[in-house]
Amino acid sequence: MMTFYPDIKLVHVAAAMTSGTLFALRALGLLAGMRWPRAALVRYTSYTIDTVLLTGAMMLLTILPAGLFANGWLVAKIVFVVAYVGLGIAAFRPSWSLGARAGLVTAALLCFLQVYGIARAHDPWGWLLWLVS
Template sequence: MITFYPDIKLVHIGAALTSGTLFALRGLGLSLGMRWPRVAPLRYLSYTVDTVLLTAAMMLLTILPAGVFANGWLIVKVGFILAYVVLGVLAFQPARARLSRVALYAAALLCFLQVYGIARAHHPMGLLALLG
């Protein structure tokens, strides 16, 4: 299975960037009061990309050696992913006040950026580790 690691990692990275971009665009559209972010085909595309992302992540977890979990970066990344998902779901709820949705959307984007930084740096502090 290690033979497929580079290909699976490439799919994972592509799906992660696509997922984040879709979220950012949909959230921006909703923040501006547009209706297109709520259409079913766009939601289903988002679900499909997220399914590919999660599948690739699980495949990578089965390939990686156990030592990769030693420094804690992967556990912190998963924590930020969970926060990103919860904040994103809350941000897209139409019953919330507009200002609340915008704040939740911004917090979710910050979580996504931290996940990206952690993945790039392989460090629990993400790109912030490069500052110190």
């Protein structure tokens, strides 16, 4: 299974970048008052990308040695993934004012950036490492 590690990781990272880019574009469209971000085709495309992302994540989790996660970076990453998904879902609720929606979108995108930083650094602090070190 380790033979496929580079390919699985490539698929996971590509799906993660596509997922974040699509979320950012949909959120911008929503903030601009457009209707396409809520269209069924766009939503189902987003669910499909996220399924690929999570499948890749589960495969990486299975093939990598547990010691790689010993400093807790994966747990921190999952906490930020959950926050990103939760804030993203909340941002798409119809009831918000423009300001509140913009705040939720910004918070979701900051969580996404932190997920990326944690993954790259293999450290729970992610980008914050620059501040604390």
